[in-house]
Structures are given as structure tokens and as C-alpha cells.
Amino acid sequence: MSTLITWLRDPNPASRLQSKLGQSYLSWLRLRRNPLAMIGLTISLALVLMAVFAPLLAPHDPIAQELSRRLLPPGTAGNWLGTDDFGRDILSRIIFGSRITLYIVLLVILTAPVVGLIIGTIAGYFGGWTDEILMRITDIFLAFPKLILALALVAVLGPGMENAVLAIALTSWPPYARVARAETLTVRNSDYIAAVKLQGAGAARVIWGHVMPMCLPSVIIRVTLDMAGVILTAAGLGFLGLGVQPPLPEWGLMISAGRKFLFEQWWVATMPGLAIFIVSLGFNLLGDGLRDVLDPRSTSK
Amino acid sequence: MALIEIDNLSVTFTAQGRQVRAVQNVSLNVNAQESFGLVGESGSGKSTILRAICGLAPISGGSIRINGKAIATPRGKAFSRQVQMVFQDPYASLHPRHTIDRTLSEPLAIHGLPGTDQRITKALTDVGLPTNFRFRYPHQLSGGQRQRVAIARALMLEPEILLLDEPTSALDASVQAETLNLLSRLRAERGLTFLMVSHDLAVIDHMCDRILVMQHGRAVEELSRDALAHAEMKTDYARSLFAASADRMLEG
Numbered sequence: 001m002s003t004l005i006t007w008l009r010d011p012n013p014a015s016r017l018q019s020k021l022g023q024s025y026l027s028w029l030r031l032r033r034n035p036l037a038m039i040g041l042t043i044s045l046a047l048v049l050m051a052v053f054a055p056l057l058a059p060h061d062p063i064a065q066e067l068s069r070r071l072l073p074p075g076t077a078g079n080w081l082g083t084d085d086f087g088r089d090i091l092s093r094i095i096f097g098s099r100i101t102l103y104i105v106l107l108v109i110l111t112a113p114v115v116g117l118i119i120g121t122i123a124g125y126f127g128g129w130t131d132e133i134l135m136r137i138t139d140i141f142l143a144f145p146k147l148i149l150a151l152a153l154v155a156v157l158g159p160g161m162e163n164a165v166l167a168i169a170l171t172s173w174p175p176y177a178r179v180a181r182a183e184t185l186t187v188r189n190s191d192y193i194a195a196v197k198l199q200g201a202g203a204a205r206v207i208w209g210h211v212m213p214m215c216l217p218s219v220i221i222r223v224t225l226d227m228a229g230v231i232l233t234a235a236g237l238g239f240l241g242l243g244v245q246p247p248l249p250e251w252g253l254m255i256s257a258g259r260k261f262l263f264e265q266w267w268v269a270t271m272p273g274l275a276i277f278i279v280s281l282g283f284n285l286l287g288d289g290l291r292d293v294l295d296p297r298s299t300s301k
Numbered sequence: 302m303a304l305i306e307i308d309n310l311s312v313t314f315t316a317q318g319r320q321v322r323a324v325q326n327v328s329l330n331v332n333a334q335e336s337f338g339l340v341g342e343s344g345s346g347k348s349t350i351l352r353a354i355c356g357l358a359p360i361s362g363g364s365i366r367i368n369g370k371a372i373a374t375p376r377g378k379a380f381s382r383q384v385q386m387v388f389q390d391p392y393a394s395l396h397p398r399h400t401i402d403r404t405l406s407e408p409l410a411i412h413g414l415p416g417t418d419q420r421i422t423k424a425l426t427d428v429g430l431p432t433n434f435r436f437r438y439p440h441q442l443s444g445g446q447r448q449r450v451a452i453a454r455a456l457m458l459e460p461e462i463l464l465l466d467e468p469t470s471a472l473d474a475s476v477q478a479e480t481l482n483l484l485s486r487l488r489a490e491r492g493l494t495f496l497m498v499s500h501d502l503a504v505i506d507h508m509c510d511r512i513l514v515m516q517h518g519r520a521v522e523e524l525s526r527d528a529l530a531h532a533e534m535k536t537d538y539a540r541s542l543f544a545a546s547a548d549r550m551l552e553g
Contacts, residue, residue: 011437011441012431012433012434012436012437013436013437014433014436015436016400016402016403016436018436019400019402019436019437019438023438190393191388191389191390191393191394192393192394192395192396192397194355194357194386194388194394195386195388195394195451195454196396196407197357198355198357198376198381198384198385198386199381199385199407199408199411199412199454199457199458200376200377200378200380200381200382200408200411200412201407201411205411209407210396210399213396213398213399214397214398
């Protein structure tokens, strides 16, 4: 272990990999100093582990109905978080629901920020007409309320998990484009960009290899802070019946189903609500911590 | 025939409808393997001439020829193998998220040159840096070391002309001297042609065969090194500039 740390802290790394890992190790040390970020990281990791080991963790089949045991309160032996109106175990449904939540979050963060980053850096780098056109398109997308646009898209494409992801991705890229463009504007006139242009580099190489690495930290921070929003939008679509379809255990859908008995059997809607709250909080804390670690303005000195 | 011929060069920046004429009708010739200095106070347009040569400033009049041929716009790959530049601030001219290795291998990748490993090792040795610095990041280097990396980067493509934009003004005095000596040595070894900008006559006196004094975007007076050494200026401005840095020149 200690040889690994010496290797990571070596001031004269012998390869690109060692150099990169060494920098990551230093970032990790900075992140570890922030207790709130560590709580966020723990929650996020717990979500991932819960999703991976769902079949082992869940005490019941999340879809199996048992009408004789419907609407049992939390604390009942065998159903620690209670059961819903079809007698399904809420704890099991929340555990399996983490898979759907994570799947949606992953698909969205693999698409929206990438699109936003590409559009933003191209607009910022070229400026002029390219910038005008791309940014006006971005403005149009930004002008719509997110959930309404997602609703319209799902209405056209039809309900379902993939379409919900597509709708969320299509509505969440504009902020990333804005962030990336702002960051690009600050670096595009710097000497190191002038130097690589002077070496004969084309626009694609400059944008991909030199501008994007500078935009990446801000975008990553923004992504972690937005993950809570993505979960909430997905839950919102589920709640409205336009996202994931029953009987799949999606958290928003579960809240929607519990709404009917909110006053008498409060736990049916509250438990998945708590799950959404905790996971969103976790991502937000992690995002705040990452900002301290990754923000070039706070770490370069 | 001179290697770099600049005829009546004018550079005009347009900002918010206002026009700023940074360089007005400046002509100069730099011979092959010569070291030519541009001197003047801040805002005299000396750096702008270098940027105009590189295509980083808008040329509004006049012409620039290298080897008798007008330079192409945009500059293109042939130009980058002929002319390279060392920037003023070594803290701003190296990409903060690229290792030295990446910074130095980039020009080789762009031009598809083989033998990356040997070339990088040689480049580091040539500028007097230990080869185990190769995978460091710029923030792990001092200002002088960074400027050495910037010089190594400029020489990766083996250009014949090196444009130096106040290469030592951001460094402290002892490192300044080392860097200047390094540049002199590299010029002698490789037969480079320097076009160097500085506001410091002491630096110019140490480095250059001929100088052009500039003020407010215009050429004031051209001097040979002998004329500079014997303080034979014809214009008042050149004389006052000389007087301002004469003390330091005598020390050095």
C-alpha cells in the first residue's frame, strides 16, 4: 500500500499513466478532506451497490402481489417499510427501483453533457455566425420549462423508459452548452491555444484536445449538481404516467400510486419520496465537493 | 535577400466600432541567422508585429515575405515548420492540463513526425531540463523551467525562424540570464534566425545584431549593435530609452 502511495506521489513520474493517476490521487486527497462530499460519495456508492446487488438485498420479489397483505404499515415483520395497495413489499421495490433510477441517470449523463460540451465549445471557439446560430438554438431549448418539453416529447414518442431518457437528455443539454461556451471564451485567446494553432493544429484538434479539457471540470460539476434534477424529472414523468410503466418499481411511479392513500396510508408515497430525497441530496453534496476539487480557479494556485 | 522582409506593415484592431492602429507602416528586414531586436515602451506595437507574422493579429496593409515568398493566409503547416514563437508569459503559454510530454509531442503528432520518444528526450536535454521532468505538469515546474519547455516546444518542428516575445520579462534576474544564454547557444548550434521583442535594452544589447526602436506603432530608428554600444542614436526617443536602461547595461 505504501509503495503504491510513493509511486503515486513520485514527483518525476515515468509514464503518462503514472502522471495522470498521481494527479487523481491528489484530487482524491482534497476530496477526502471535505466531510460533506464524503457523505455524498457514500450515498452515491450505496446507490450503485444497491442497484448491483438488488436481487440479493431485496427480501421479496418487487412485482409479486399478495393481496392479503396489502397496505401494511412500516415495521411489520417481513415488510419493514410496509406494503402498497397490491401487497408488494415497498423496501424491495425501492431497492429494485434504484436500478431504474441509476439506469436513467447514467444514460442521461452519457448523452446530454457530451452534446452540450460539443455544441458549447464549437460555438465559443468559432464565434461569429456559428456562435449566434448555435446559441439561439440553445436559447430556444432553454426557454421551455423542462418538464413541459419532456412531456411534449414523451407525448409524441410514446411513454416508456427509453423515451423518458431521450426526453430528459434533450431538455437538459442547453445549460452544459452555456457552461462550455463561457469556459471556451476564457481560454480561446490564451497563449497555449495560440501556440498549438501556430504549430499547425486544425480546429478539431484544438477543440478536442486543448479546449475541452479546460471545460470538462465545470461541466462535471454541473452534471453532479444536475443529477438530482434528472432523478426528479424522471420521477415526475413516472408520476404523470409518462415515464416508466407499471408494474416496474420506479420511485416516481410509486409516489404516484401512493397518492390515493396519502392521508390514511402515508408510507406508500413517503418511502419512495425519502429515497429520492436521500439520493438527490447525496449527488448534490458530491457535486459541491467536486467543485472544490476540480474548479481550476480554486486549485491552480 | 533578407530572410524576413516586412514592407509598410500596418495592423488595425477594430473593437466596438473604434479602430486602433497598433502598427503603422513599419518596414524591416531580417537576414538569415541574424538576431534582430524590436525595442520600445509598452503599447508601441512591437509584440503586435510578431503576432501579425503568426496570423494572430489582423494585417490591414503592407506585406510580409519569408524567403522572398509572401506568407499564406491562413498560415498553414508549411509555415509552422518554418516559424515558431516563444511567448512572454510561461505561466500562460503551457496548457495547464497537459503533461510536458503531451505539450512536446503535440507538434510531432500534428505533422506526423516519427520518433516521438527520442525527439522529446533530445528536446529536453537540449534546453537543459532533466529527462525525468517529461511526465510532469506545468504547475510542478518553476517559471524558468516552464520557459525552457516553451522553447523546447518551439524547436520541436526545427524551424529556421524563432519569434521571441519578451521571453524573459516574466522571469527573475538570475533565471533571465540563464534563459538568454540558452537562447544564444541554441541559435549558434542550429543557425536560427531570431526576431526578438523586448522593452529592456540590456537584453537586446546582449542578444541582437541589429535593433529597431519603435514608439506609438511607428518605427523610430534602426541601430546596429555597434551604434548601440557607442550610444550613437540619432533620435531623441532612442537616446532617452537608452539612458533609461544604460545603468543596468553598464552593470552587466
